[in-house]
Amino acid sequence: MTNSTQTTDIVVLGSGLTGLTTAYYLQKLNKNFIVLEKQNRIGGVIQSSKENGFLYENGPNTGVVGNTTVVELFEELEKSGKGIAELGGKNVNKRFILKNAKWECMPLGLKDAIMTPLFTLKDKLRILGEPFRPAGKNPHESLASFVKRRMGKSFLDYAIDPFISGVYAGDPNYLIPKYALPKLYNLEQKYGSLIGGTVKKGLREKKTEAEKKVSRKTFSFVDGLGSLTKGLYESAGTDNFILGAENVEVQHSENGYAISYRNESGETVCIQAKNVISTLGAYTLEKTLPFINKNEMSKIDSLIYTKVIEVAVGFDKWDGKKLDGFGGLIPSKEKRDILGVLYMSSLFENRTSENGALISVFLGGVRRQDLMLLNDECVRKVVEKELKDLMKLKDFKPDLFKIMRHNWAIPQYGLESGERFATIEKLEKEYPGLQIGGNLRGGIGMADRIKQGKEMAQKVV
Ligand SMILES: Cc1cc2nc3c(=O)[nH]c(=O)nc-3n(C[C@H](O)[C@H](O)[C@H](O)COP(=O)(O)OP(=O)(O)OC[C@H]3O[C@@H](n4cnc5c(N)ncnc54)[C@H](O)[C@@H]3O)c2cc1C
Structure with a gap:
């Protein structure tokens, strides 16, 4: 039984980064809206915590200033006193990849790629020949096959495989570049080559002032990523949010x-709205949008999400390998029990005490x-074994040890993605006012979420 009814123009489902950014831009456009969480x-998977002098993340640790909306949003938040982005980070370009139990520097350019011990001589020659290789014709080629074809097997094993572990916690044999890494796919399709395409793109494309500020720069926020979501929440108007909304x-x-x-008092509340913007995971949609037919829903909720365990480990005094860089990634060929390590205290200020490490x-x-x-207990044992070995720690007596389990961590954009995207587009036409966003389409990174949030707010108008 419904206890009360409200009306508004727009209801946004979810207050993770996508929902918060949507709300931020709806507020800027003076729209009437309610966010149901x-x-x-608020914040979804983004949660920053402070404990025993450590400032650690429970979800994502860093994003990339990958598009103009990120640039614009961060400038606006800073101007309005709602949050200060920390860009770059010290030694951010120093990244390591494990080979034969030894950390090697990740190559940053063509010269590094030729000098590195990560790739075989045969593949180094192959990389030099990459601009002359024809573009692929199969839009559904796996990332593994795409990379082997263009750059060789050792490049797949010691560059792309660890990169995909770091970003997707995924498998290059499953991911499809057209959907998972569209910029990479389009470089080959448009310019015929990844190396040649990067050079030509840089020379040909004129950039606006905002585009010039887009970069591969890493971002967090002063006080952690939680202050980004808090800044969005406050700017969007906290009164527009209903938290603890169950059975939506x-x-x-x-x-x-x-x-x-169902609200926190157990009452059922109904909202009438002309528009609904979902930012929820694909796995929740069958229950939340029951009016969509089962066959169409099956094309959306077939999306696979991988599970990830994240552990924040802090030391008041660190006596291991020098933490001067972004962190280290571990190729699956190395057969270790961890995917990688991020050196958060090396990247950003105020994450720990002066001589500590996080x-x-x-x-x-x-x-x-x-x-x-x-x-x-077993997770702790695994982390202890791996850190002692890989980070040259003599003793393992951390002053902070926090385990975060993410059961719906990262969606894997595989072969079925084309059908998912097409089905969502069809549904949005069939049901005017409905938008289905979130990380089930448009990219998995925080920069993608911010871009999509703005686009969805503008689309309502
Ligand atoms: C462990 C981890 C590490 C990551 N690392 C990085 C990184 O380094 N860099 C990067 O760019 N990205 C990273 N990401 C990805 C990035 O964090 C996410 O893509 C982004 O934060 C997702 O935001 P979202 O709003 O789309 O989803 P979410 O954060 O999942 O938010 C969805 C919201 O909807 C709510 N909700 C769910 N069901 C309902 C319902 N039925 N009714 C109402 N509300 C509901 C949830 O409670 C949640 O608040 C990482 C993600 C994880 C999990």
């Missing part, structure tokens, strides 16, 4: 949409879902 807090269900009607939820360690991912079954 299941949890009692949307029904379509002639007048638009009826959105019901690192984030990742386990699991598509290839090691078995590790998700480990209890906390």
